[in-house]
Amino acid sequence: xxxxxxxxxxxxxxxxxxxxxxxxxxxxxxxxxxxxxxxxxxxxxxxxxxxxxxxxxxxxxxxxxxxxxxxxxxxxxxxxxxxxxxxxxxxxxxxxxxxxxxxxxxxxxxxxxxxxxxxxxxxxxxxxxxxxxxxxxxxxxxxxxxxxxxxxxxxxxxxxxxxxxxxxxxxxxxxxxxxxxxxxxxxxxxxxxxxxxxxxxxxxxxxxxxxxxxxxxxxxxxxxxxxxxxxxxxxxxxxxxxxxxxxxxxxxxxxxxxxxxxxxxxxxxxxxxxxxxxxxxxxxxxxxxxxxxxxxxxxxxxxxxxxxxxxxxxxxxxxxxxxxxxxxxxxxxxxxxxxxxxxxxxxxxxxxxxxxxxxxxxxxxxxxxxxxxxxxxxxxxxxx
Numbered sequence: 389x390x391x392x393x394x395x396x397x398x399x400x401x402x403x404x405x406x407x408x409x410x411x412x413x414x415x416x417x418x419x420x421x422x423x424x425x426x427x428x429x430x431x432x433x434x435x436x437x438x439x440x441x442x443x444x445x446x447x448x449x450x451x452x453x454x455x456x457x458x459x460x461x462x463x464x465x466x467x468x469x470x471x472x473x474x475x476x477x478x479x480x481x482x483x484x485x486x487x488x489x490x491x492x493x494x495x496x497x498x499x500x501x502x503x504x505x506x507x508x509x510x511x512x513x514x515x516x517x518x519x520x521x522x523x524x525x526x527x528x529x530x531x532x533x534x535x536x537x538x539x540x541x542x543x544x545x546x547x548x549x550x551x552x553x554x555x556x557x558x559x560x561x562x563x564x565x566x567x568x569x570x571x572x573x574x575x576x577x578x579x580x581x582x583x584x585x586x587x588x589x590x591x592x593x594x595x596x597x598x599x600x601x602x603x604x605x606x607x608x609x610x611x612x613x614x615x616x617x618x619x620x621x622x623x624x625x626x627x628x629x630x631x632x633x634x635x636x637x638x639x640x641x642x643x644x645x646x647x648x649x650x651x652x653x654x655x656x657x658x659x660x661x662x663x664x665x666x667x668x669x670x671x672x673x674x675x676x677x678x679x680x681x682x683x684x685x686x687x688x689x690x691x692x693x694x695x696x697x698x699x700x701x702x703x704x705x706x707x708x709x710x711x712x713x714x715x716x717x718x719x720x721x722x723x724x725x726x727x728x729x730x731x732x733x734x735x736x737x738x739x740x741x742x743x744x745x746x747x748x749x750x751x752x753x754x755x756x757x758x759x760x761x762x763x764x765x766x767x768x769x770x771x772x
Contacts, residue, residue, distance in 0.1 A: 418489065423657060425490035428623050429498020430656035430721055431649055436503045437466040437720070438645060459516075459533045463509040467537060467725045468544040470503030474726035475548020497660050497727070502652050506679045506723035506754060507686035508716060509537055514687060514758035518766060534751060537725075545729045562593040567737060574739070647713025648720075655682070655721030663727070671746050672731045675724070676753075682723035683754035684761055689715035691765030 441462045477484065477495050485492040513533050520526030569586035572578045662674040693711050728750060736743035 421490045422493045423660070424623075425494035426498040426656050426660050427653035429494035430502040430653045433470065433499040433502030433656075434649055434652035434717060434721060436469065436499070437463070437505060438648070438716075440466045440469060440503075459529055459536060461509055461512045461533055461537060463505055463512065464537055464540060467504045467509065467541045470500045470726045471541040471544040471729055472548040473503070474500040474730055475545040475550075476552050477548075478730055479549050479552040493660070497663070498656055500726040501659060501724040502656055502721040504541070504725035505720035506725050506728060506750075507682035507719045508723075509725070510683045510723075510754045510758050511687045511690045511715075511762075513537075514755060514762050515690070517759060518762055530755075534755070538747075538751070541725050541729050545726070545733065561596065562590070563737075565589040565593045570738060644709050644712040644716065647710055648717030651714050651717035652721040655718040655723075659722055659724065659727075666731075671735070671742060675727055675731060676746070676750050679723045679728065679750050680753050680757060682719040684757040686715050686719035686723075687758035687761040688765070689719065691762050694765070 444462060444465045474496060477492065477500075481492065513530050516533055517523075517526045517530040520529060565586065569583070569590055572582055572586050659675075659678045662678055663672075665674045666672045689711050693708050693715075728747065732743050732747045735746055
């Protein structure tokens with residue numbers, strides 16, 4: 389069993405370090421190292437989402453399809469892949485995160501969070517609802533598309549978890565007994581005898597856990613953190629120079645892809661920083677805020693460049709590319725399906741009703757916002 393912990397020598401040394409000095413040298417380095425790692429992961433995640441969408445689009449998916457032909461949204465495959473990778477690594481968290489926190493954040497928050505997208509999928513479903521000639525058919529197709537999308541993402545997460553979940557019977561038993569105790573304490577009508585029974589079960593499992601051999605993982609050395617800071621930010625700097633060079637050498641290289649790649653880290657950074665505030669919250673409100681705000685903004689940008697409503701002549705080519713890039717890159721990376729699924733899973737282990745409320749509020753809220761925004765665009769331009 390692997391548990392992250394500090395050695396006694398490290399604990400004693402930390403007591404001798406002034407708080408201000410520790411914050412200046414330790415926390416800042418780790419923070420900027422993680423931010424750089426998330427940015428690199430975001431670029432790779434967006435590229436994976438883009439090329440997976442292009443690949444599957446050659447076989448079936450097409451943005452102009454509506455009704456029953458559009459139930460399979462092109463973001464379905466990237467969302468499934470991102471959630472699968474998320475599932476693989478969430479079960480490796482106790483082994484990977486303590487020693488390599490930046491790398492863990494790059495994979496989960498950066499790559500998986502940007503490979504999956506809530507806003508783009510949400511806007512595509514809203515378009516199915518509004519563009520289908522018959523409203524009843526559009527509503528049914530939109531519901532089916534959402535069910536298919538969320539079920540695919542959820543199953544992919546669980547398949548990934550099943551492949552890397554370590555065999556830790558002592559820890560599993562302790563988690564189950566503690567969860568049962570927590571549920572009993574939050575349930576009306578629970579008797580004192582029932583609580584005592586759960587406490588006794590937790591005590592037995594804790595004693596079993598205590599007798600299990602535990603391998604402690606030390607914190608990573610400061611030299612490793614500094615090296616990772618240089619590595620991640622150098623990679624981002626090189627990417628920035630490459631994008632600027634391609635854009636300056638030939639106007640036709642300044643495409644939606646380049647702009648999306650450049651915008652993706654900013655969406656991921658905002659999501660990561662806001663996600664830190666979820667600690668201590670009963671519900672991941674800040675993840676919901678990211679998903680809902682990205683859904684509304686993505687719908688607005690999508691409506692602005694709709695081929696049936698927007699002039700796509702050479703005169704406005706730059707603005708169309710920028711708007712599309714921000715919608716796909718920034719909004720797509722600000723929102724996430726992989727984190728939504730994993731947070732719903734973890735929330736459901738504590739309170740199933742709260743988990744259902746969280747995921748349904750996110751889905752329905754995002755769809756309502758996107759629909760309202762697109763209705764405004766289509767009505768103003770008369771391009772239903």
